[in-house]
Amino acid sequence: LFPGQGAQTLGMGNDLYQESKPAKDIFSQADEILGYPLTEIIFNGPQNNLTQTIHAQPAIFTMSIACHRTLEAQRTSLEANNEPMFLAGHSLGEYTALVASNSLSFEEGLQLVRERGRLMQQASDIIPTGMAAILGLDEITLSEICRATGTFVSNVNTAEQIVISGAKIPLAHAMDMALLRGAHRAIPLKVSGAFHSDFMKPAQKEMQVLLSQAPIRDPEIPVIANCTGKPLYTAKEVREELSTQLCTCVQWKKSIESMLELGITSFLELGPGSTLSGLVKRIDPTIRTQPLNSLIGIRRI
Numbered sequence: 085l086f087p088g089q090g091a092q093t094l095g096m097g098n099d100l101y102q103e104s105k106p107a108k109d110i111f112s113q114a115d116e117i118l119g120y121p122l123t124e125i126i127f128n129g130p131q132n133n134l135t136q137t138i139h140a141q142p143a144i145f146t147m148s149i150a151c152h153r154t155l156e157a158q159r160t161s162l163e164a165n166n167e168p169m170f171l172a173g174h175s176l177g178e179y180t181a182l183v184a185s186n187s188l189s190f191e192e193g194l195q196l197v198r199e200r201g202r203l204m205q206q207a208s209d210i211i212p213t214g215m216a217a218i219l220g221l222d223e224i225t226l227s228e229i230c231r232a233t234g235t236f237v238s239n240v241n242t243a244e245q246i247v248i249s250g251a252k253i254p255l256a257h258a259m260d261m262a263l264l265r266g267a268h269r270a271i272p273l274k275v276s277g278a279f280h281s282d283f284m285k286p287a288q289k290e291m292q293v294l295l296s297q298a299p300i301r302d303p304e305i306p307v308i309a310n311c312t313g314k315p316l317y318t319a320k321e322v323r324e325e326l327s328t329q330l331c332t333c334v335q336w337k338k339s340i341e342s343m344l345e346l347g348i349t350s351f352l353e354l355g356p357g358s359t360l361s362g363l364v365k366r367i368d369p370t371i372r373t374q375p376l377n378s379l380i381g382i383r384r385i
Contacts, residue, residue: 085364086148086177086184088334090275091357092140094129097147099379101127106157107150110190114146117194122146137208137276141176141201142194148180148355149190155354155382169348170315172308172339174360175239175280176200178329184354185303187322192298196326199294203287204330208277210286215249215275216259220268229265233258236281239334242366249278284330292327313338315346336360340367352376352385 100107101123111123125133126143133139159166173181176197183193215238218226223237226246230237235250235258248258255278259270277283300322306315309325311332316322340363343351350372353361358375365373376382 085351085353085360086152086171086173086180087144087353087355087357087360088173088175088177089137089140089144089279090273091355091359092126092134092144092147093356094131094134095127096143096356096377097150098127100147100150100154103379104150104154104157106153110146110150110153113190114142114194117191118142118198135274137205138198138201141197141204144176144356145180145183145194145197148177149183149193151354151376151382152180152184154379155352155376155385158382158385168305168352170308170343170346171303171305172343173310174336175310175329175334177355177360178307178310178326180355181307182300182303182322185305185307187301187303187307187319188298192300196291196294196298200287200291200330203290204279204284205276207284207287211283212252213250213278213281213283214252214255215247215273215278216255217245217247217271217273218259218262218267218269219271220244221246221262221266225265226262229258229261233261236278237333238278238280239336240338241334241336241363243337245363245366247273249281249283251278251283280330280332280334282331288327288330291330295323295326298323308339308342310334310336310339313342315342336363337367340364344368344371350374 114122171181182188233254238249239247300319302318313335353375361373361375
C-alpha cells in the first residue's frame, strides 16, 4: 500500500538516504529529473514548502519509492512467496503503485506526478475550496447532504471515515448538516483544494493529454483501482483510471475489501506515516498490516 498527499513529514526518508544505496539513488534521481533540490526540501524544509501540493506530491512519491526499492533489494535474499499479489495506493499513491508494478518507470511516474501536483494546485487557485473528514456518519446519508449542499463525497476511507469536499461556504454548511444528522466529528483538512471532485476538471483535461502520451505499460503486478476497487491489468485500464481519478471518489474501503475477497491476508504500507495501516485495521481488525516508513522497519521484515 502506498500513501497519498497529507502523509508528508519533514525529514521523512533521511535514514534511508543515509544508509540505503537504492534509496539514495532514488532521491538523487528525483532531484535530477525535477531540476531542483527536492531532497533538500524533504529533509530541511521549510515546512510550508513541503506541504505545497506541487512539492508534497513528488516528495511522498519519491520517499515511497525509496522504501520500495530498499525492500526490493532486501527481498533478493528472501523466498519468492514474499512477492506481493496486488498493489494499491491512495490517490497520489496509485502512481507509486504503478511504478512498483513496472507499469511506469520512476522517471515517467515522477514527471506525471509533478504535472499532476501543478495542475491540481492551479485548479485549486481558481476558487477557494477545501475538504473535511466526517467521522461516524454513513455514506448514504453523506451523499444526501452533499447533493443538498452542492458538495462531493471524495474519499470513502472506512465505513465511518468519509471525506467530503467543495467550495468553502457550501462545505461549511455540509459539515454542520453532518453534525446535525449524527456525525461524531467534522474536521477541516489542511489541503489546498477540493480534490477528487468536479473542481478538479480543469486539471483532468490537461492530465488526459499527458496520460495519452505517457509510455504506460501493462502492470506486472495488478494494481487495485481507486475509482472501482477492481484490479487493473492493462495499460488501457491504467490510462482510464488515472484520467478518471482526479474528479472521482477514492473508494479505499472498497479497494481493501476487494483484496480481502481475493485472498489477501496481510498488507505492507510503504512510505511516510501509517495512515493506511490504521484504515485497514478499521475495515477489518483481524488483518495483519505493517507500516514500513523507515530503514529499521524494512530490515525487520
